[in-house]
Amino acid sequence: MSLRDSWRKCLSFPFLSEIVAILIAFLLGSLVLLFTGYPPGQALRALFRGAFGSRNAFGQTLTQATPILFTALSFLVSFRAGIFNIGVEGQFLMGALVAALAGTSIKVLPFPVHLLCALLAGGGGGALWALFPAWLKARFGAHEVITTMMMSYIASYFTSYLVNYPCKAPGWVAQTHPVERSALLPKILPPTQLSFTFVVALAFAFFVFYFLFRTYLGFQIRAVGLNPEAASNRGIPIASHQILAFLLSGFVAGIGGAGEVLGVHGKFVDGFSPGYGWDGIAVSLVGRLHPFGCVFASLLFGLLRAGGMTMTRVTKVPLDLSLIIQALVIVFIAAPRFIRLVFLRRKE
Amino acid sequence: MPPLLEVRGLTKSFPGVLANDHIDLEIEEGEIHGLLGENGAGKSVLMSTIYSLYRPDEGRIFLRGREVHMVSPASAIRCGVGMVHQHLTVVPHLRVWENIVLGEEPRRGVFLARREAFRRIEALCRETGLQLDLHAWTGELPIGLQQRVEILKMLYRGASLLIFDEPTTVLTPQEVDQLIAYLLRLKEGGKTIIFISHKLREVFALCDRVTVLRRGRKVGTIVIADASEEKLAEMMVGRKVFSPKRGEEKPKETVVLAVEHVSTLPERGKALHGLNFVVHNGEIVGVAGVEGNGQTELAEVLVGLRKVRQGKISLRGEDITFASPKERIKKGLAHIPEDRHRRGTVLDFTVTENLLLGFEDEPPIRRGRWTIDLPLLRRFALSRVGEFEIATPGVDVPVRILSGGNQQKVVLARELSRPVSLLVACQPTRGLDVAATEYVHRKLLDLRKEGKGVILISADLDEIRALSDRVLVLYEGRIIGELAPQSDEYQFGLLMGGKSLVAQG
Ligand SMILES: Nc1ncnc2c1ncn2[C@@H]1O[C@H](COP(=O)(O)OP(=O)(O)OP(=O)(O)O)[C@@H](O)[C@H]1O
Ligand SMILES: [Mg+2]
Numbered sequence: 001m002s003l004r005d006s007w008r009k010c011l012s013f014p015f016l017s018e019i020v021a022i023l024i025a026f027l028l029g030s031l032v033l034l035f036t037g038y039p040p041g042q043a044l045r046a047l048f049r050g051a052f053g054s055r056n057a058f059g060q061t062l063t064q065a066t067p068i069l070f071t072a073l074s075f076l077v078s079f080r081a082g083i084f085n086i087g088v089e090g091q092f093l094m095g096a097l098v099a100a101l102a103g104t105s106i107k108v109l110p111f112p113v114h115l116l117c118a119l120l121a122g123g124g125g126g127a128l129w130a131l132f133p134a135w136l137k138a139r140f141g142a143h144e145v146i147t148t149m150m151m152s153y154i155a156s157y158f159t160s161y162l163v164n165y166p167c168k169a170p171g172w173v174a175q176t177h178p179v180e181r182s183a184l185l186p187k188i189l190p191p192t193q194l195s196f197t198f199v200v201a202l203a204f205a206f207f208v209f210y211f212l213f214r215t216y217l218g219f220q221i222r223a224v225g226l227n228p229e230a231a232s233n234r235g236i237p238i239a240s241h242q243i244l245a246f247l248l249s250g251f252v253a254g255i256g257g258a259g260e261v262l263g264v265h266g267k268f269v270d271g272f273s274p275g276y277g278w279d280g281i282a283v284s285l286v287g288r289l290h291p292f293g294c295v296f297a298s299l300l301f302g303l304l305r306a307g308g309m310t311m312t313r314v315t316k317v318p319l320d321l322s323l324i325i326q327a328l329v330i331v332f333i334a335a336p337r338f339i340r341l342v343f344l345r346r347k348e
Numbered sequence: 349m350p351p352l353l354e355v356r357g358l359t360k361s362f363p364g365v366l367a368n369d370h371i372d373l374e375i376e377e378g379e380i381h382g383l384l385g386e387n388g389a390g391k392s393v394l395m396s397t398i399y400s401l402y403r404p405d406e407g408r409i410f411l412r413g414r415e416v417h418m419v420s421p422a423s424a425i426r427c428g429v430g431m432v433h434q435h436l437t438v439v440p441h442l443r444v445w446e447n448i449v450l451g452e453e454p455r456r457g458v459f460l461a462r463r464e465a466f467r468r469i470e471a472l473c474r475e476t477g478l479q480l481d482l483h484a485w486t487g488e489l490p491i492g493l494q495q496r497v498e499i500l501k502m503l504y505r506g507a508s509l510l511i512f513d514e515p516t517t518v519l520t521p522q523e524v525d526q527l528i529a530y531l532l533r534l535k536e537g538g539k540t541i542i543f544i545s546h547k548l549r550e551v552f553a554l555c556d557r558v559t560v561l562r563r564g565r566k567v568g569t570i571v572i573a574d575a576s577e578e579k580l581a582e583m584m585v586g587r588k589v590f591s592p593k594r595g596e597e598k599p600k601e602t603v604v605l606a607v608e609h610v611s612t613l614p615e616r617g618k619a620l621h622g623l624n625f626v627v628h629n630g631e632i633v634g635v636a637g638v639e640g641n642g643q644t645e646l647a648e649v650l651v652g653l654r655k656v657r658q659g660k661i662s663l664r665g666e667d668i669t670f671a672s673p674k675e676r677i678k679k680g681l682a683h684i685p686e687d688r689h690r691r692g693t694v695l696d697f698t699v700t701e702n703l704l705l706g707f708e709d710e711p712p713i714r715r716g717r718w719t720i721d722l723p724l725l726r727r728f729a730l731s732r733v734g735e736f737e738i739a740t741p742g743v744d745v746p747v748r749i750l751s752g753g754n755q756q757k758v759v760l761a762r763e764l765s766r767p768v769s770l771l772v773a774c775q776p777t778r779g780l781d782v783a784a785t786e787y788v789h790r791k792l793l794d795l796r797k798e799g800k801g802v803i804l805i806s807a808d809l810d811e812i813r814a815l816s817d818r819v820l821v822l823y824e825g826r827i828i829g830e831l832a833p834q835s836d837e838y839q840f841g842l843l844m845g846g847k848s849l850v851a852q853g
Contacts, residue, residue, distance in 0.1 A: 214719055214720060214722070215718040215719055215720065216708040216709045216713075216714050216718065216719075216720055217709075217718065219701070219704070219708045219720060220708060220709070222697075223694055223697065223701075223705060226694045226695075226696050226697060227690075227693075227694040227695070227696075229690050229691050230690070230691050230692065230693060230694050230705070231694070231705075232653065232673065233651070233653065233673065233683070233685055233691045233692075234673070234677070234705045234706030235672065235673040235674030235675075235676075235677050235706055236674075236706075
């Protein structure tokens, strides 16, 4: 084998581009630290210790990865049908709110039943929030990038209003009453926040994979996403499948929001999402728009979040550093992909 | 004097494919050099490598005797090499003149020197006789004129070696004649041209010498005067090629498709007016006409992608006027779309997935309520690939990397993989090599022999006349007449030009 061949083989190593991008992101992050006068070695050590240095740290990483995995899967499902559901954040928030309402207001149901109801209600809330843009697209051809983004802002202000005024529990904090015990997802690694939600998220990753790549409906949805003309030529209805994918996407996002409320916080706290929905879009792209890729990408982002918090506490390096690394990963992996995808679509 | 372009030992491989294997090529100044070969022989890859879109694994390129190391199309353009690709690359949302100067805009300071640009383009148009409305939106022009924009773009950049990768595949016969005339004129003007085509007629009309590739290797270069169609075909395929003949059997009396007084509205295309015809079992009905007279729309109406406003369509006696595409597929209607990239295949799907498209929700591939039976699907795909001799590195590669002929075979394999009662074949051999064309023709004739109905819509009159039992001529969305395939070309010409024979008496 010639040198050139082995070089090429090396380049075609799976996920090499991702790994290199991550390394470069960490390298540039260290440089930033160096120039701002913090010792990078110490900071990075703290970051990694905070991410998986102990049982608690590990639990934190998984906890942080969970909502992002849901939102990444949500974006992925719509994207595979050729839809840019940019408004995952809104569906996530609505899911969380509806789950919180179901969790607080229903008082008669026993444990697993009530929990299931609250979860499904959350999923339904997310799906419902996706229904309107889906309808606008099917009926008037309104572009979903714009409508879902606007719906997202509406959701953010609407939920905030609700927990600040009509649904506010007494006290200083803008939040709902705590969810009934019968609707809570059990914690799996006390004293960390890690709850059963994470397992549900993994199950959803598998479910999305199975749906897209093993069922005929998923196959049809992917065909519609890649080439609607060919799909309709072979008898696959485009509009109904896109609406279906849209609703499913909203459902997954809604379950994600519900999982946060029922598993982590136990109530809807105003502003509890630092933009999980938006992160999910980037994570989805970093994960090569594949459910299993999303699992790894969300773990990476969870690691940066959890580790970043410890790093800030221990070394006084601002949390922004881990956000910088996160941003660099996005710039190196997700952004080029996003641009390519958008432009390739335009060309056809 | 050294040749204008000399290529030595050029090799280019892709994972699993050796696309060009030590190819030597010499192009003399001022000649039109034909490049022939089967689908997937490596013609496009060779030209793209010369144009520096791909980096060769090995090999050297000389221009006028001097070795050049071109690293990008931009440097190829600086060296005077221009290329018109198999798929056009003009920007549809720009005006014609903007497309021509794009990337090479004459400037005055930071401003675009519009007037100068115009002067230069107009001079160029006069010189070459390529007339164009410079202010038109490029995307609104017919393909033939868009191609003209590409040619002017190359000339504007001062290219002296012009590469044309299958320029005639997308053109109507009239446009082909015009293109040939222009190319000859460019040659007189001192340009050197490399011309890729599967149509030997065009090669004979144009080329001085021809180089033939087969499976990535060069078979040889011959002077056109020494060549015959049979000889070239044999060089390309490695065996003799026979155009299959229509059997003697008479079509049956039974009607498989009846179209009665069908009209449509003129949305997204031409309106159809009062179409009225039948197809019998065991019959190939050709549909001829100048492109854009309703052929596409007719196919869409038949497969259910276009609404019927009036009239009735029945398949084997069942009314399918308002049936969905899916229902029609189930009733045995097969369809080869005219554009295999847009309608025929999902390019990013694998060969297997493309073969599955349209059958995914039916047993036995669908097992249980939802699931696709992967092992069964794989066996199904492998057997299709074997039966239809689809040349592919595997069934799990995207269809995008297959050559045009093999993409078409994937479509054919899918459409014929269930019992067919009627096949609507649109431009089924467009862009296919002689062997693949022969193959497709044989399949159509097999269907006929088995007593199925076939509608053959094609821009290639020779193809239609060779295969059809009867020929309908479309003009402005109407069937203006019906001819026997033996009728002489003059009669076809009259009808296709809209001169009804009946009206003439
Ligand atoms: N980007 C690519 N990646 C992998 N394989 C490729 C790529 N481009 C071409 N090939 C393979 O290289 C071979 C030569 O392809 P090429 O496009 O040059 O054929 P061609 O002679 O132009 O055929 P056609 O007449 O159908 O246009 C084919 O087997 C094709 O599958
Ligand atoms: Mg080619």
